[in-house]
Amino acid sequence: MNEKISARQFKLLVILYSVGTTILVIPAGLAADAKQDAWIASVIGTIVSTCITLFYVRLGRQMGGYNWIDYSKIVLGKWLGNLLNILFVFFCFIGASTLLSYVGNFMNIQIMPETPIQFINVLFAVIVIMGVKLGLETLARAAEVLFPYIILLFLFLIFFISPQIEMKNLQPVFEAGIKPLTHAALSMIATATFTLIVFFVIYPTQIDNRERAELGFIKASFIGGVFMIGITLMCISVLGPGTTERLLYPGYSLAKKISVGHFIMRVESSVAAFWVISIYFKLSLYFYGFVVGLAQLFQLSQYRSIVFPCGMLVVLYSLVVYPSITYMQRWDTLIFIPYAVFFGVVLPGLLFMVGKIRAL
Numbered sequence: 001m002n003e004k005i006s007a008r009q010f011k012l013l014v015i016l017y018s019v020g021t022t023i024l025v026i027p028a029g030l031a032a033d034a035k036q037d038a039w040i041a042s043v044i045g046t047i048v049s050t051c052i053t054l055f056y057v058r059l060g061r062q063m064g065g066y067n068w069i070d071y072s073k074i075v076l077g078k079w080l081g082n083l084l085n086i087l088f089v090f091f092c093f094i095g096a097s098t099l100l101s102y103v104g105n106f107m108n109i110q111i112m113p114e115t116p117i118q119f120i121n122v123l124f125a126v127i128v129i130m131g132v133k134l135g136l137e138t139l140a141r142a143a144e145v146l147f148p149y150i151i152l153l154f155l156f157l158i159f160f161i162s163p164q165i166e167m168k169n170l171q172p173v174f175e176a177g178i179k180p181l182t183h184a185a186l187s188m189i190a191t192a193t194f195t196l197i198v199f200f201v202i203y204p205t206q207i208d209n210r211e212r213a214e215l216g217f218i219k220a221s222f223i224g225g226v227f228m229i230g231i232t233l234m235c236i237s238v239l240g241p242g243t244t245e246r247l248l249y250p251g252y253s254l255a256k257k258i259s260v261g262h263f264i265m266r267v268e269s270s271v272a273a274f275w276v277i278s279i280y281f282k283l284s285l286y287f288y289g290f291v292v293g294l295a296q297l298f299q300l301s302q303y304r305s306i307v308f309p310c311g312m313l314v315v316l317y318s319l320v321v322y323p324s325i326t327y328m329q330r331w332d333t334l335i336f337i338p339y340a341v342f343f344g345v346v347l348p349g350l351l352f353m354v355g356k357i358r359a360l
Helices: 006-020 022-063 068-076 078-111 116-136 136-164 178-192 196-203 210-239 240-244 250-256 268-297 304-318 325-359
Strands: none
Touching: 006 022, 006 136, 006 196, 006 268, 022 078, 022 116, 022 178, 022 196, 022 210, 022 240, 022 250, 022 268, 022 325, 068 078, 068 196, 068 268, 068 325, 078 116, 078 196, 078 268, 078 304, 078 325, 116 136, 116 268, 116 304, 136 210, 136 250, 136 268, 178 196, 178 210, 178 304, 178 325, 196 268, 196 325, 210 250, 240 250, 250 268, 268 304
16 A cells, blocks of 8 residues: 555544544543542553553564554464454454444434434444545545644633532542552553554554654654543543543533533534544544455455445444443443453564564
8 A cells, every 4th residue: 555644644643543432431431430530540541551652663663664464474474463463353343333333322312312323323434434445645634634623622622611610529639549540540541542553554654754653653642641631630520520420421411511601502512523523533543444454364456445345344233232331331341441451462562572582
């Protein structure tokens, strides 16, 4: 593939990907574990996430001119390498399907309750398919265009909700203890950072300036964490830890509370655009990793011919991947963290260690 994007475009894609669903649902999980100390867990998660990104940068430097699919076959051999690639493609497919399910549930529950979720999923998937078929460069340019609006919407939310902050909701500090804080931080890291392995389908081979991309990767991970700290702090200080824990989408409920002089109010749908845009890019990158990885596995000359059928497969699975909201919450609480650790730490660690040994 000859598509190339700039280091700046890559950084924006990483930020949008890191924010994605994380900023929509993670505050509830953090509050469930750490209560009023959820914002502290998000700070810890941001610091650790930045360190993990440093490891990903080192792995990318070791990969040189190859992406994950090619490098795993070079390092591990054809059979074991292809087994690792099948797992990678599976991870991207599951990520795209579950994320599309999140979009459908969010829109169906919060914004369009009378619209069938099947229609929402198909409509959103069509836009994703269009973006991926147009190519990585098009997605990157779209990120450049839309990112300023993301910043404006985030600042709009913070500015207009800040008068409702109640500091007593943050007290007492450090009451949760080490174990709840650790689990809360790990849940954030699993969602926002371990899943960044998707970028190895384009990093470092499709970035025009690798040195700047390395620094951009680290900065983007940190900036994504700052978004997370901001939204978690607002949820806890405005809604309270108990309410934040009980809500399915506390960030959206936060936007509902905006009311300035009975003039600026009922703006939650506008603020929801903040999440919809970021989720679009995260879903598109998952889907891009899925179709490109599949094309390379089957040694196809280009991936665009399989984009539409793969998109329909993602739509179908998105409708059954979570049988209910309760099932989704149990999966996120009990299964997702070890699942993300396996794909985000164990597999990259294996690839890194074997690559180091073979280079000796």
